[in-house]
Amino acid sequence: MMKTIDDLGVEGRRVLVRADLNVPLDGGRVADDGRILASLPTLTALKARDARIIVCAHLGRPGGKPDPRYSLAPVAARLSELLGQKVEFAADTTGPSARAAVAVLRPGGVVMLENLRFDAAETSKDDAQRGRFADQLAGLADLYVSDGFGAVHRKHASVYDVALRLPHAAGYLVQAEATALGRLTASIRRPYLVVLGGAKVTDKFGAFGSLLGTADRILVGGAMAFPFLAAQGHPTGTSLLAADQIDAAAACLDQAAPGQIELPSERVVAAEVAADAPHQVVAANAIPAGQMGLDIGPQTAARFADALGGAETVFWNGPMGVFEIAPYAAGTRAVATAMTEHPAFTLIGGGDTGAAIRALGFAKEAFGYVSTGGGASLEFIQGNTLPGLAVLEAS
Numbered sequence: 386m387m388k389t390i391d392d393l394g395v396e397g398r399r400v401l402v403r404a405d406l407n408v409p410l411d412g413g414r415v416a417d418d419g420r421i422l423a424s425l426p427t428l429t430a431l432k433a434r435d436a437r438i439i440v441c442a443h444l445g446r447p448g449g450k451p452d453p454r455y456s457l458a459p460v461a462a463r464l465s466e467l468l469g470q471k472v473e474f475a476a477d478t479t480g481p482s483a484r485a486a487v488a489v490l491r492p493g494g495v496v497m498l499e500n501l502r503f504d505a506a507e508t509s510k511d512d513a514q515r516g517r518f519a520d521q522l523a524g525l526a527d528l529y530v531s532d533g534f535g536a537v538h539r540k541h542a543s544v545y546d547v548a549l550r551l552p553h554a555a556g557y558l559v560q561a562e563a564t565a566l567g568r569l570t571a572s573i574r575r576p577y578l579v580v581l582g583g584a585k586v587t588d589k590f591g592a593f594g595s596l597l598g599t600a601d602r603i604l605v606g607g608a609m610a611f612p613f614l615a616a617q618g619h620p621t622g623t624s625l626l627a628a629d630q631i632d633a634a635a636a637c638l639d640q641a642a643p644g645q646i647e648l649p650s651e652r653v654v655a656a657e658v659a660a661d662a663p664h665q666v667v668a669a670n671a672i673p674a675g676q677m678g679l680d681i682g683p684q685t686a687a688r689f690a691d692a693l694g695g696a697e698t699v700f701w702n703g704p705m706g707v708f709e710i711a712p713y714a715a716g717t718r719a720v721a722t723a724m725t726e727h728p729a730f731t732l733i734g735g736g737d738t739g740a741a742i743r744a745l746g747f748a749k750e751a752f753g754y755v756s757t758g759g760g761a762s763l764e765f766i767q768g769n770t771l772p773g774l775a776v777l778e779a780s
Contacts, residue, residue: 387563387777388554390427390530395436397492401526402427402556403543405533405757406442406460409740415463417740420535423757425467427532427556428495432468435492439526440464441478441501441543442533449505461497472497478504479521487525507542519546532556535736535758537773538765544773555777558757562765563774565732565754569766574697574730575601580689580720582607583703583737584625588760590633595767597640604647604689606681606705606716610669613638613648619670622654624677647692651682653706653713660710680706681716689716690723699724700766702734702759704741717741725751734766735759 393400404424409416424440431438447455461474473496475483486496501507506518519542523529529551531537536544537559547553555563569577579600581589586609596603605613608625612634615621638646648669654676655664666682667673681689686705693699701724705716721742724731733739733755742755749755756762764771 387560387774389560390430390554390556393528393530393552393554395431395434395528397435398437398527399439399487399490399525400431400436400528400530401439401441401522401547401551402431402530403533403536403547404428404440404442405535406440406457406464407444407535407736408460410444410459413459415459417743418463418467419739419743420736420757421460421464421467423558424532427530427558428468430557431530432493432495437487437490437492438495439487439490440472440495440497441522442497443502443507443536444500445502447500447502449502449508451499451503455500455502457497457500464495464497468495470495475499479518479525483525501541501543508539509542515542515546518542519550522547523550526551529553530556531773531777532558533773534559534562534756535761537758538761538769538771540772545776548773548776553777559774559777561754562756562758562762566756566762566765568730569698569700569732570768573599576696577601577698578693578696578700579603580693580699580701581605581609581703582705582717583735584608585703585737585759586612586625586630587627589702589763590630590637592763592767593633593637594640597637597645600645600700602645602647602692603641604692606649606685606689606720607703609703610649610681611678613646614669617670620672620674621678622672622674622676624672647688649681649685650688651684652678653680653682653716654678655712658707658710660712664712679710680713683715686716686719690719693720693723693729694727696727696729699729699731700734701731701738702763704737708741708744714745718745721745721747729753732756732762734762
């Protein structure tokens with residue numbers, strides 16, 4: 386059983402909060418603050434109880450060394466606006482700047498450390514190397530709170546090893562995520578439909594086999610559909626596709642019950658990913674050479690929406706197309722609309738899917754739950770051990 390921040394005596398104590406602030410940036414500003422907003426309940430509660438709050442997080446994949454393109458400075462600025470108080474920003478993670486900022490931190494104050502992944506030890510597979518970095522992080526604090534659900538499937542220093550070194554608890558976000566996702570692992574209300582899309586295809590194949598054992602139907606769109614079309618011998622033009630995904634898709638088709646996997650019947654295609662590029666709807670099994678699929682077609686969108694109307698439980702991970710560009714947003718919008726119009730328990734899993742519904746104007750309250758973790762949510766519903774949760778439950 387995980388402790389929560391309600392079980393910790395935080396008043397006046399230094400609390401290291403591992404948050405998930407991996408948000409998109411645009412010209413030095415936060416383009417989508419959904420994950421920052423999700424961190425507010427825990428930070429606000431700690432602040433109200435006069436904790437001295439040290440926020441740590443990662444942004445992107447800087448390769449284990451400082452890179453100004455991945456600095457958390459714009460995130461600290463946005464968090465300052467949302468909290469209504471200045472968030473001090475340390476120019477390093479555990480160095481002189483971090484130590485100096487923590488040393489003068491007052492009760493109710495907030496410091497944000499620079500990107501954890503500027504140090505290669507954060508993601509190292511070497512336990513000793515990772516442990517040394519965790520020692521430095523733990524040295525800044527008295528208590529540890531895990532609230533970055535999007536990272537709990539990683540055995541990283543700030544996610545796993547720090548919890549071994551400090552009294553710890555789950556933040557409100559991690560607690561809420563585990564409760565919501567638990568509804569997809571036990572006593573599932575049926576029919577249970579899964580919608581898979583997006584561009585991060587390889588990670589989803591790891592979950593596909595497991596989902597075939599639990600879901601009644603799986604609707605496949607986005608770039609996720611191209612390996613399946615290729616496995617059936619259909620041309621995919623210049624669509625996003627890796628050769629090693631085709632065999633994985635073929636294995637899924639062999640494993641599935643008849644009709645369990647539903648693929649697009651047509652696609653919206655264009656020669657390039659641009660709003661002004663000429664585009665057309667073609668049969669999914671006849672994508673022309675030199676063209677790429679950028680959205681599901683209208684008939685597929687209507688078919689998917691109809692299927693969702695009969696579901697009692699829905700898990701959605703991955704947009705149906707390049708939703709950021711208007712001509713290719715209709716499929717994602719259709720799926721989202723269908724999910725809001727019926728009383729099923731609906732769970733949005735994945736940063737990109739959450740970003741899509743926000744960009745298209747859907748309120749998160751219109752869905753049963755909007756998860757902040759893509760890979761983490763997929764790992765959770767498969768019943769896999771998530772290191773960042775296991776360490777919280779162990780003591």
